[in-house]
Amino acid sequence: SQQGEEDPQALSIQEGENATMNCSYKTSINNLQWYRQNSGRGLVHLILIRSNEREKHSGRLRVTLDTSKKSSSLLITASRAADTASYFCATDRGGTSYGKLTFGQGTILTVHP
Amino acid sequence: GAGVSQSPSNKVTEKGKDVELRCDPISGHTALYWYRQSLGQGLEFLIYFQGNSAPDKSGLPSDRFSAERTGGSVSTLTIQRTQQEDSAVYLCASTRGGIYNEQFFGPGTRLTVL
Numbered sequence: 001s002q003q004g005e006e007d008p009q010a011l012s013i014q015e016g017e018n019a020t021m022n023c024s025y026k027t028s029i030n031n032l033q034w035y036r037q038n039s040g041r042g043l044v045h046l047i048l049i050r051s052n053e054r055e056k057h058s059g060r061l062r063v064t065l066d067t068s069k070k071s072s073s074l075l076i077t078a079s080r081a082a083d084t085a086s087y088f089c090a091t092d093r094g095g096t097s098y099g100k101l102t103f104g105q106g107t108i109l110t111v112h113p
Numbered sequence: 114g115a116g117v118s119q120s121p122s123n124k125v126t127e128k129g130k131d132v133e134l135r136c137d138p139i140s141g142h143t144a145l146y147w148y149r150q151s152l153g154q155g156l157e158f159l160i161y162f163q164g165n166s167a168p169d170k171s172g173l174p175s176d177r178f179s180a181e182r183t184g185g186s187v188s189t190l191t192i193q194r195t196q197q198e199d200s201a202v203y204l205c206a207s208t209r210g211g212i213y214n215e216q217f218f219g220p221g222t223r224l225t226v227l
Contacts, residue, residue, distance in 0.1 A: 031213060042117075042204065045215035088156065098212045099144055100169065103156035 006089055006104040014112050019076040021107040023089030024069075030094025032065055033101065034074050037086045046074075046087075051094075081113045115139070117219035119205050125225045126195055134190040134222045138207030145188050146208075146216060147180060151201035159203075162188065163210055195226045 006023050013019055023032070031050045035043040049056045049065045049072070056063045062075040076083055086108050090101040118137045126132050138145050147159040158172040162182040173179070177195075182188040192199055202223050206216040 033215065035218075041202065042220040043206075043216075043218040045217070048213060048215055050213060090156075092212070094212060099146065099163070099208065099210075099214075099216070100158050100161055100172075101146075101148075101216065102158065103148075105155050 006087070006107045008107060009105070010108045010110070012110045012112065013079055015079060015081055017079055017111075019079050019083070019109055019111070021074045021087050021089075021109070023072045023074070023104055025072075025089075025091045025102075025104075026070065027091075027093060029067070029091045030098060031092045032063075032072050033090045033092065034061075034063060034072075035088045035090060035103075037088065037106070043088065076109075079109075079111045081111050083109060084111045085109060117205055117207050117217050119203075119219040119222050121222060122220065123223045123225075125227065127227050128197060129194055131191065131193045132195055132224065134192075134203050134224070136188045136190070136205030136207075136219060138186065138188070138205070139217055140186075141209070142207035142217070143185070143210035144208045144214075145182055146206045147188070147190050148204045148206065149201045150204060150221070154201075156204075159190070192224075195224075197226045200224055200226045 033048045034046040037043045060077045065072045086106045088106045090103045120135045145162045150156045160180045161169040177193045180190045202221040204221045206218045208214045208216045
């Protein structure tokens, strides 16, 4: 079953604009990760945020985590055409399940030049 | 260094045939995961190997699916008597193990069952 649910399912923006994607999940987690996928093949890890963290930055990426609302957001600033891809959040429940990621359905981001 | 590699990149088979999918993890990574990505189900966890521990097979959809990891390195996912619903992209990932470690994914094997 899919724990994470992203919204929107699809997002279309112009180059230079910011893109915000949201993820909600159902159970408690150890950490939450965001991945990018191009052309339906291998996933690339973007950022990991631990359950005791509220915000994390990496280059043009900013991730927030609200464990009370069981939600996370990924912000891509000053988007580029090369950011066009599918973005997935994945939760890691930790404990005996650590490393077993549960993925959301993903957000398809299209950045128009 | 080399990333996770998978072979074949594409596999077309007939219903009822067995298939083997291979994953070569990053050298030194102790944990290896198999996931499946299909249109209807999204990305699903299948099986997980960590060091010499017994694998976590909780995500395998049926007993037609099995996997092994030889020498703590290469892994093979075997699907027996393939069905059309097995058509999907099978992704392998490896990590150093432990918590808070990102998973490095291979390019996947696209399996089509006719």
